[in-house]
Amino acid sequence: MVFIHVILTLIQTLGVQSSVIILPSIGEALDIPASRQQWIVSSYALTFGCFLLLWGRLADVYGKRLVFILGCAWFALMSLITPFVPNEIGFDVIRALQGLGAAANVPTALGILGQTIPPSKAKNMAFACYGAGAPLGSIFGNIIGGVIAQYLSWKWVFWVISIMAALVTVASFIVIPPPPPHIVEMQRQTSAKASVDWIGGTLVTVGLLALMFALTEGNVVGWSTPWIPALIVVSIILIVLFAVWQWYLETKTTRPPLMKISIWKNSRFAAAQIIMAFFFASFNNYLIFVTYYYQDYQGLSPIQTTLRFIPTGVVGCVTALTTGLLMSKIRGNHIVLFGTFCVSLSVLLFAVPIPTSTSYFAYGLPAMVLAVFGADTVYPCLTLFTAQSLPSTDQALGGALINAVGQIGRAIGLAIATAVQTSVIAADKHQSVDAVGKLVFEHHDPSFLKGLRAGNWLSFAFGMVACVVVAVAFRGTGKLGKK
Numbered sequence: 001m002v003f004i005h006v007i008l009t010l011i012q013t014l015g016v017q018s019s020v021i022i023l024p025s026i027g028e029a030l031d032i033p034a035s036r037q038q039w040i041v042s043s044y045a046l047t048f049g050c051f052l053l054l055w056g057r058l059a060d061v062y063g064k065r066l067v068f069i070l071g072c073a074w075f076a077l078m079s080l081i082t083p084f085v086p087n088e089i090g091f092d093v094i095r096a097l098q099g100l101g102a103a104a105n106v107p108t109a110l111g112i113l114g115q116t117i118p119p120s121k122a123k124n125m126a127f128a129c130y131g132a133g134a135p136l137g138s139i140f141g142n143i144i145g146g147v148i149a150q151y152l153s154w155k156w157v158f159w160v161i162s163i164m165a166a167l168v169t170v171a172s173f174i175v176i177p178p179p180p181p182h183i184v185e186m187q188r189q190t191s192a193k194a195s196v197d198w199i200g201g202t203l204v205t206v207g208l209l210a211l212m213f214a215l216t217e218g219n220v221v222g223w224s225t226p227w228i229p230a231l232i233v234v235s236i237i238l239i240v241l242f243a244v245w246q247w248y249l250e251t252k253t254t255r256p257p258l259m260k261i262s263i264w265k266n267s268r269f270a271a272a273q274i275i276m277a278f279f280f281a282s283f284n285n286y287l288i289f290v291t292y293y294y295q296d297y298q299g300l301s302p303i304q305t306t307l308r309f310i311p312t313g314v315v316g317c318v319t320a321l322t323t324g325l326l327m328s329k330i331r332g333n334h335i336v337l338f339g340t341f342c343v344s345l346s347v348l349l350f351a352v353p354i355p356t357s358t359s360y361f362a363y364g365l366p367a368m369v370l371a372v373f374g375a376d377t378v379y380p381c382l383t384l385f386t387a388q389s390l391p392s393t394d395q396a397l398g399g400a401l402i403n404a405v406g407q408i409g410r411a412i413g414l415a416i417a418t419a420v421q422t423s424v425i426a427a428d429k430h431q432s433v434d435a436v437g438k439l440v441f442e443h444h445d446p447s448f449l450k451g452l453r454a455g456n457w458l459s460f461a462f463g464m465v466a467c468v469v470v471a472v473a474f475r476g477t478g479k480l481g482k483k
Contacts (some may be wrong), residue, residue, distance in 0.1 A: 019040055019041055019044070019145065019157070020041060020145070020287075020288060020291055021145035021146050021149055021291060021295075021302050021305065021306075022145050022148075022149045022154040022157055022302070023040060023041070025149055025154040026040055026091075026154055027040075029154070030086070030087065030088050030091055031088070032088045039092050039095075039216070040091070040092065040095060042212070042216050042411065043092040043093070043095040043096040043099070044095045044096065044098055044099040044102075045099065045407060045410060045411050046096065046099065046208075046209055046212050046213070046411065047096045047097070047099035047100045047103060048099035048100075048102050048103050048407050049103075049208065049212075049403075049404050049406075049407025049408050049410070049411060050103075050204070050205045050208040050209050050212075050404075051099075051100055051103040051104075051205060052103045052106060052401070052403050052404035052407065053201070053204060053258055053259055053401065053404055054196075054201040054204075054205065054258065055067065055071070055103050055104045055106075056401070057196055057197065057201075057256075057258050058196060059104075061196060065172075065176050065178060067104055068104070068105055068172060068176065069169060069172050069173055069176075070104065071101050071102070071103075071104025071105040072101070072105060072165055072168050072169035072172055073101075073166075073169045074097075074100070074101035074104065075098060075101030075102055075104075075105065075165045076101075076162050076163075076165035076166040076168075076169055077101075077162075078094055078097045078098035078100075078101055079098055079158050079159070079161045079162035079165055080158070080159065080162040081094055082094045082095060082098060082158045083154075083155035083158050083159065106403045143306045143309055143310065143313065144157065144160065145157050145302065145306075146302035146303050146305055146306030146309075147302075147303060147306060148160065149302040149303075150301065150302050150303040150306075196258075197246075197249065197255070197256070197257055197258040199245060200242055200245050200246055200249070200257060200258035200259070201258055203238050203239075203241050203242035203245060204238075204239065204242040204258070204259075206238055207235045207236075207237075207238030207239040207241075207242060208235070208239070208408060209235075210231055210232075210234055210235035210238065211231075211232060211235035211236070211239070211412075212408070212411045212412065212415065213231065214228050214229075214231040214232045214235065215232070215411075215412060215415035215416070215419075216411075216415050218415070218419060223419070243261065245257075246258060246259050246260070246261050247261045250262060259401065267473060268385075268473060268474060268477065269385075269386070270473075271469055271470075271472075271473030271474060272382050272385055272386060272402065272474075273401065273402065273405045274466075274469050274473075275336065275340065275378070275382065275466045275469050275470055275474075276378075276382050276402055276405045276406045276409065277405045277406065277408065277409030277412075277413075278409060278413075278462045278463070278465045278466040278469070279339075279340055279343060279374070279378050279406075279409070279462075279463070279466045280406040280407070280409040280410045280413070281409045281410060281412065281413020281414070281416075281417075281459070281462040282343050282344065282347055282413070282459045282460070282462040282463035282466065283343050283371065283374065283375055283463075284410040284413065284414060285347070285413055285414055285417045285455065285456070285458075285459035285462070286343065286346055286347045286350070286367075286371055286456075286459060287371075288414065289350065289417070289421075289452055289455055289456055289459070290350060290367075291305060292452060293350065293449075293452055294308060296441060296443070296448065297356075297441075297443065297444065297445070297448055297449055297452065298356070298443065298444070299443035299444070308360060308364060308368070309368065311365060311368050311369060312368045312369070312371065312372040315368075315369050315372045315373070316372040316375070316376050319372060319373055319376035319377065320376045320380070323335070323376055323377050323380055323381070327380070327381065327384065331477055332381055332385065332474065332477040333470060333471075333474035333475060333477040335377050335378075335381050336377070336378055336381050336382065336470045336474060337467060337470045337471060337474070338373075338374075338377060339373065339374040339375070339376075339377035339378035339381070340374060340378060340463055340466040340467045340470055341374075341463075341467050342370040342371070342373040342374035342377075343370070343371055343374030343375065343378070343463045343466075344374075344460055344463030344464050344466075344467060345367075345370050346366075346367040346368070346370040346371035346374065347367075347371075347456050347459045347460045347463055348456075348460045349363045349364075349366065349367040349370075350363075350367060350452070350453070350456045351453050351456035351457045351459075351460050352453075353453065356444075356449070374463075378466075379406075382402060383402055383403075386401070386402045413459070413462055416458065417455040417458050417459055418455065420451075420454050420455055420458050421451035421452060421454055421455035422451065423454075424447075424450050424451045424454040425447045425448060425450065425451040428446075428447040428450055428451075429447050
């Protein structure tokens with residue numbers, strides 16, 4: 001059962017990262033200009049992050065196993081359809097629907113693991129392996145995307161993911177046991193007494209979609225475009241209204257809220273969400289900017305870039321297994337502090353002005369190893385901490401929240417770092433931001449390199465913020481793997 005969850009988490013993340021390497025091929029096939037190719041990635045990530053909370057509550061009400069299997073099947077279907085769409089808008093819409101299926105699986109997977117496995121070394125290992133799925137998916141996404149783009153059509157990236165998701169759907173139906181009778185009765189009573197908070201779901205989903213759309217499009221149309229700041233203000237208002245509405249439901253009515261505001265009173269739980277957001281912003285930016293550095297700046301092919309990512313896969317598997325063993329032996333704050341610091345160092349190596357002629361083995365390889373050290377220690381620790389901090393009935397919601405924060409951190413962090421990168425390039429070339437978004441850069445363009453390094457400096461700052469929060473808020477945290 002754990003293996004199924006790991007594979008599904010890996011292929012969901014493949015849906016994000018594998019498309020990064022094949023962006024030029026998709027853009028050429030569908031005639032999408034470079035300034036809008038980011039939506040091939042962003043449309044998936046947006047629905048993935050924005051619908052996690054709603055799916056988490058639906059899973060708690062109607063059953064985690066049912067939602068998990070339906071999510072798998074939907075993800076497989078959308079992955080199959082995606083390459084057949086012949087135009088830009090339709091392609092982005094189907095990518096968004098693909099992310100909707102992925103969002104259904106993350107909270108349910110964590111809820112199933114939290115309910116079925118009691119506190120033990122086996123649970124530590126289960127969460128460590130599950131936690132390794134997302135970062136390894138990012139890493140192997142580059143590898144799989146690069147190999148397929150080099151030797152087959154880019155369409156096979158999506159078809160391979162579809163085949164894997166279909167197999168997981170069938171295996172899930174067979175392997176995942178139905179919930180015990182008392183859980184079924186609890187779900188029946190819950191669904192009979194209370195409806196899902198559709199108002200809250202709409203407010204937070206529309207608010208987050210509007211925010212991430214504005215942050216993403218600001219790099220394309222220019223930040224001085226009037227509707228960009230207006231949309232950001234509207235999105236913030238919607239998110240505030242969501243928080244007020246959740247407080248009202250929890251304190252003034254008997255209806256269950258989509259997210260209990262009271263859980264944020266736990267300072268370490270709140271700190272874990274902050275760490276997750278800044279960590280994912282740093283780690284995700286590292287993967288993307290490194291890919292840009294090797295392909296767009298150095299002019300390497302997808303397969304040559306892929307070879308430089310291979311060490312991360314090997315080290316990642318070893319680190320994931322080691323983390324599962326260490327969570328019951330080493331304090332959680334020490335593990336998470338180590339992980340956030342490693343990711344910060346990996347980004348720093350690409351931010352400092354190391355000569356571009358320097359060998360990959362001198363700084364590229366150490367950076368890859370440090371990045372995966374961080375990813376495969378921080379993610380499983382924080383997901384296990386979240387699962388242990390909430391009661392059984394809210395564990396799917398907790399899994400949704402920690403992953404939603406990670407996805408939102410990923411999207412917002414990339415948007416801000418891209419804005420910094422574009423601004424630095426524009427200043428260096430003495431052009432406007434929207435004009436830079438339409439440029440086609442030559443290999444070894446010094447302005448492009450300055451922009452990349454500026455984005456990496458910001459990503460380093462994201463990682464260091466996570467380090468500081470761990471050092472302050474997680475001080476004295478016990479061993480996460482113990483009962």
